[in-house]
Amino acid sequence: MDFDLSTANEDSCLSFLIAAKNQIRPSDFIRYLARISQRFDRFINIFMEDICNAPSEELRGAQQEFLVICRRYSNISCVNNNPLIAIKPIYTALIKIRRTSDSLTPLHPCLLQLCLAAKTYEFAHQLLEEETFNIKASKNSLNIEDYLKFCYYGGLIYAGLKNYQKSFLFFSNAVTAPATIISAIVVESYKKFVLLSLLCSNSSYQCPKFTSTVVCRTIPQIASAYTEFANAYRDNSAERMNECVAKHLEIYKKDNNFGLIKQCTKRLNLRLIKKKTEIFLTLSFTQIAETLKINVDQVESVILQMIVSGDLHATIDQNQQIINFSADSRDYNNTESSRELENRIRKAIQITEKMQQLDVKIRLDKRYIGKQILQENTDWGKTARNN
Amino acid sequence: ILLNNNNNNLNNNNNENNNANANNSNNANNANNANITITLPESVNYADFNIDQYLANYSGVSKINRLIYISENENRLKNAALERAIFEIKSKTNNTSLYQQLFTKLSNSTTNNTLDQTWIDITDRRCITTLDKLENELAVHKINLLKENIRATHSEIGDYYYSRGDLENSLKAYARSRDFCVNPQHNLLMCYNVARVNFELRTFNQTINFVSKAEQIADAKDKSIITKLAVLDAISHLALRKFTLAADKFVKIPIENSSLFTEIVSINEVCVYGTLSALAAYDRLQIKRKLLEGEASKNFRNFLEQVPDMLELITCFCDSKYSRCLDILNKYKPEFALDLYLREHIESIYQSIRTKSIVQYCSTFNALDIRKMAIIFQTTPENIEKEIVDQISKNVIRARIDSHAKILYTFNEDGRNLMYQSTLKTGENFERETNGLLLRMNLVMQNLSIKIEKS
Numbered sequence: 060m061d062f063d064l065s066t067a068n069e070d071s072c073l074s075f076l077i078a079a080k081n082q083i084r085p086s087d088f089i090r091y092l093a094r095i096s097q098r099f100d101r102f103i104n105i106f107m108e109d110i111c112n113a114p115s116e117e118l119r120g121a122q123q124e125f126l127v128i129c130r131r132y133s134n135i136s137c138v139n140n141n142p143l144i145a146i147k148p149i150y151t152a153l154i155k156i157r158r159t160s161d162s163l164t165p166l167h168p169c170l171l172q173l174c175l176a177a178k179t180y181e182f183a184h185q186l187l188e189e190e191t192f193n194i195k196a197s198k199n200s201l202n203i204e205d206y207l208k209f210c211y212y213g214g215l216i217y218a219g220l221k222n223y224q225k226s227f228l229f230f231s232n233a234v235t236a237p238a239t240i241i242s243a244i245v246v247e248s249y250k251k252f253v254l255l256s257l258l259c260s261n262s263s264y265q266c267p268k269f270t271s272t273v274v275c276r277t278i279p280q281i282a283s284a285y286t287e288f289a290n291a292y293r294d295n296s297a298e299r300m301n302e303c304v305a306k307h308l309e310i311y312k313k314d315n316n317f318g319l320i321k322q323c324t325k326r327l328n329l330r331l332i333k334k335k336t337e338i339f340l341t342l343s344f345t346q347i348a349e350t351l352k353i354n355v356d357q358v359e360s361v362i363l364q365m366i367v368s369g370d371l372h373a374t375i376d377q378n379q380q381i382i383n384f385s386a387d388s389r390d391y392n393n394t395e396s397s398r399e400l401e402n403r404i405r406k407a408i409q410i411t412e413k414m415q416q417l418d419v420k421i422r423l424d425k426r427y428i429g430k431q432i433l434q435e436n437t438d439w440g441k442t443a444r445n446n
Numbered sequence: 447i448l449l450n451n452n453n454n455n456l457n458n459n460n461n462e463n464n465n466a467n468a469n470n471s472n473n474a475n476n477a478n479n480a481n482i483t484i485t486l487p488e489s490v491n492y493a494d495f496n497i498d499q500y501l502a503n504y505s506g507v508s509k510i511n512r513l514i515y516i517s518e519n520e521n522r523l524k525n526a527a528l529e530r531a532i533f534e535i536k537s538k539t540n541n542t543s544l545y546q547q548l549f550t551k552l553s554n555s556t557t558n559n560t561l562d563q564t565w566i567d568i569t570d571r572r573c574i575t576t577l578d579k580l581e582n583e584l585a586v587h588k589i590n591l592l593k594e595n596i597r598a599t600h601s602e603i604g605d606y607y608y609s610r611g612d613l614e615n616s617l618k619a620y621a622r623s624r625d626f627c628v629n630p631q632h633n634l635l636m637c638y639n640v641a642r643v644n645f646e647l648r649t650f651n652q653t654i655n656f657v658s659k660a661e662q663i664a665d666a667k668d669k670s671i672i673t674k675l676a677v678l679d680a681i682s683h684l685a686l687r688k689f690t691l692a693a694d695k696f697v698k699i700p701i702e703n704s705s706l707f708t709e710i711v712s713i714n715e716v717c718v719y720g721t722l723s724a725l726a727a728y729d730r731l732q733i734k735r736k737l738l739e740g741e742a743s744k745n746f747r748n749f750l751e752q753v754p755d756m757l758e759l760i761t762c763f764c765d766s767k768y769s770r771c772l773d774i775l776n777k778y779k780p781e782f783a784l785d786l787y788l789r790e791h792i793e794s795i796y797q798s799i800r801t802k803s804i805v806q807y808c809s810t811f812n813a814l815d816i817r818k819m820a821i822i823f824q825t826t827p828e829n830i831e832k833e834i835v836d837q838i839s840k841n842v843i844r845a846r847i848d849s850h851a852k853i854l855y856t857f858n859e860d861g862r863n864l865m866y867q868s869t870l871k872t873g874e875n876f877e878r879e880t881n882g883l884l885l886r887m888n889l890v891m892q893n894l895s896i897k898i899e900k901s
Contacts, residue, residue, distance in 0.1 A: 194888050203894045228878065235882055237889055238896035245896065269883055338838045340848040340855065381850045391866040400866070403873035410880050417884070 069099050076102060085113035086120035093124035096131060103132045111148045115155040122156070122200055126165050133169040142176040149173060156199075163194050165205040171212035175219075183216045187225075207233055207244040214251060218319070227255040231267065234278075238271040241278065247314070249278045253285045254319040257292050258326060264289045284310045292323060295331055297352055300324060328361065329370050336371075336384045344380045497526050500781075506709045507646070510534050510544075515786045517551070523784075528552045540573050541611035542566045576606060597626035604639060617643045630665045637663070638671045641678050645710075650682035657682075673700060677710055684719055685787050689727035689795070696720030697736050697746045717749040718778075721756040722788070725763060726795045730806065734764050766810070768803045769822050775799065804833055808843045808854060816852040827852060 072095050079088055089110060096103050110118075110128070118125050129152055136145035153166040167186070174183035194201065214229035233248035256264035264286075266275050279286050284307035291299035304311070304320060311317045328351050335342060335350060347362070348355045362382055365371040374383045421427055497516075501509055513531035517524045528548055535545050549561050580603050587595040600623035607616035620639040627633045637660035644652040657679040660672075676699050683692035696719055711719075724733055737746055737760055750757040755774055762770045775796060782788045788795075800823070807819065820830040834854065837843045846857045889895065 194885075194892060194894070201894070203889075203896055206889070206894060207896070231882065232885060235886055236896060237886060237894070240896055240898060242896045267879065267882060269886055338835055338847060340846045341850045343850060346849065379850065391863055396866060399870065403870060403877075406877055407873055410877060410884075413884065414880065417887070 072099055073102065076106065080106070080109065085110065085117040089113075089118070089121040089128065090124050093121075093127050096128060101135075103128055103135065107132055107145075107148045111151045111155070118152070118156055125152070125156070126200055129166055129169055133173050136173060137176045142173040143179070146170065146173050146177065146179070146182065158195075158198065160189060162199060163201060163206070163209060164199045165201055168205050168208035168212055171209065171216060175212055175215060180216055180219050183212075184220060187213050187216065203236065204244075207236060207242065207248075210236075211244050211248050214248065214255075218251070218255065223255055223258045227252065227259050230255060234274060235267055235270045238273050241273060241281075245274060246278055246281055249274070250282045250285050250314060250316060251319065253282065253289050254316060254323060257289055257323050258319070264293075285316075288320070288323070292327055292330075295327070295334065297327060297331070300327060329365055332362070332365065332371060336373075339384065341381050341383050344382070347382065497523065497530065500784075501530070504712060506538060508710055510539070511646070512784075512786050514548070515789075516784050517548075519789065520784060525552065536562065536565060539611065540569050540609045542569050542573075544611045573606070573610060577603075580606060593626050593628065597623045597628075597632060600626065601635070601639065604643075608643065613643055613647050617647070630663045631668065633663050634660055634668055634671055638675055641675060645678050645682065648685070650685050653678055653682040654686075674710065676700075677716065680716075681711065681719065681787055684723055684791070687791060687794070689723040693720065693723040693727045693736075696723060699749075700745060713749060714753050717753045717756050718782075719787070720746060720749065721760060722795050725760070725802075726798045729802075730764055733760060738764065763799075763803070766806065768807060769824065771803065772800070772824055801833070801837065804830075805837055805842055808834065808837075808845060808856075811854075811856070813853055813855050816847070816854055819854075 076088075076092065076095065079091060083091075092102065092106060092110070107128075110125070129149060133142075133145055133149060136142045149166060149170050153164060153170060156166060157164045170186065171183050174180065194206070210229045210233035214226045214233070217223075217226035217229060230248045230252040233245060234252050236245070238245065253264045266279075284303070288300065288303045288307070291303050301324075304324070308317075311320050331350055332347070335347075344355050344358045347358050351358070351361065353361065359375060359377070362371070362373065362375060366373055366375075372385045374385065376383060501512065504512060510531055513527045513534065517527035517531065520527075528551060532545060532548050532552065535541055535548070545566065546561070580599060584596065584599045584603070587599055600619050604616045604619035604623065607613070607619060617640065620636060620643060624636050624640075627636050637656045641653045641656040641660070644650070644656065657675050660675050676695065680692055680695035680699060683689075683695060696716060699716055699720075721737075724737055728736065737750070750760070755778070759771060759774045762768070762774070779792070779796070782792050785792075804823065807822070808814065816831055816834070817827050820827040823830055831847065831849070831852075834843065834845075834847065838845060838847075844857055844859070845854050847854055
């Protein structure tokens, strides 16, 4: 069917599409729609449902165009403030287009974006739980932007669900993506990466060793407000932290990170108290008030909160106005601990196996062997010349 | 400071007077030393401090140096010290420039001494002629290429400059004599001279350098020089804060030749320096072995007998009688504060001795009352608690404080729990890092990276 896009107007496009829908193969239809929607994108809304009901081979046949349409669709939905409607079609599309249940597609970040906009975290959570780190870029037409967006949105969702460990993991994946230039997504991810590392207290906020040098060198300076904050936190210095917050308040609010900052300040109190538990068995209310720099009356409620949330093991003696710290009585002498240990060992073995497989694969790779031979030849040449 | 046995009574008398006049403020020694504040006990009154007794043990250059040091650092004793220094300089050396310097300092206060210009002129003229003569000799010897004479003349020139107080030139002259040294005796003498001048210039690293050179000279036979070198070595280490090495060396100084090094320090001084560095550096067992009992300590015990207070100090430390220890230390603090080589380190030495005593004390009990401890260590319960907290956070004392009842309980970490925790944590870290790496490798292999698009 012939159609001249340059001369057509909106109505003729629409009638064409309606006619075409029933007459041509879905993959061709998708191609036409992609071209037309460049100019008139509201058509996508109309036809989205139908497209997504098409069989998956057809969708894969016109994969590039289909992805273009989907991306536009989700953007429009977000802009028009009705993301909720878009979730279902995109989800069906995602299920159809992905080849295995753990491969990453460009539709993943689209869906996450919609969920975030619609604030339906639970649904996104389900998706994220299926560990999708099998990346085959060419088959799925994945590009680096999709990957970064996936990590960033995933991190945001987990942070919203208060699963700080996983959130931290996602942001660190974004930060450690290979790079030769700086990307805005990575900068934002880094800021959150730093703040989350403080919340999951066992991680360091230095970039992992395998981060690209570009990132390592330039981004901490761009995000200096955050590294300053993290330094103050690490040094357990409440005054410096508060100073920092006061100084950079605008920046934190603009980046939408103020909520995380507030959480960190609360956690600092816990950290200070925990340090004291290493030295003291009991502390009076006045001493605690001094450490945390709060009023004596507030001490009881603050400590109570910490005990209730399980972060601190202690008892409050109101008569004498002291807190008794009890040791962390977690006894490792039971089956649960040994099972946990076994689990960890098993996971470590799995990972090592994966690594060995990868090693074998690379060794057998043509390019690697080629380079090896080249290397050997030059070495041979050198030794031959020397003899 | 440390009087001979004969003068012990006078010493005690002195201190009683000090204690009686409890009205002077402490902490006046801020004068020329950059940022060294020494907290003296409340009752120090230098008005009764007898300078002559203090100096009876020294002779020659070291006496002058000490007097100058006292005048710089302790305002109340300034005039007395300067007067005596001027007297010494005039009678024993040719150092006219220093004489004039000190005189200007003295003339800022009220005394009746007048600058002896005639002495200055005479000495200057005399020295100029000496210098000329020496330099002529040197020229002659150089022409005749008489190695031994050249060396001897260089050495004499060095001596000359030394007596004039021109230490830089002295050093140069001695260094020049180095090339002409033939036998071990010459080498030894040269090393000694250079080390001595460096010591006066307070470049202690060089001193140590040359002492070790001298030690390597085989066949060195001059006992007096060897002993003097040992003393210089030990004090240099002390001045450089290397207390362990200093203590090692002090313990080895032989007492037989003690009269030979009075020009540098006195016997009592060696005893004091040795005791303090040992207390700051060694632990209890080592102190016992090296200073009190056993074969190795026979030598130093002779020193200790000269100053019974130091002997008592060490025995009390080993016997855990800490309050007596602290008493003795406090008693001598004002005098140590005047000492040429100790002043800069006295605070840190005292602090380290105090910390060691605290740690030792805590390690012997399962549970102890902090209030009682505060009394022994002559401070308030709050302060002692702070000091203990310091040591706990550095993990030196393994204990926990019950702040309400003021009791310290020893605390033993459950090793097994710790190990479990660290194992699990290691596993977690390994998993996270390796996964991250594998993911990244995957991305790189697929050519997915943030780069400038080549369209």
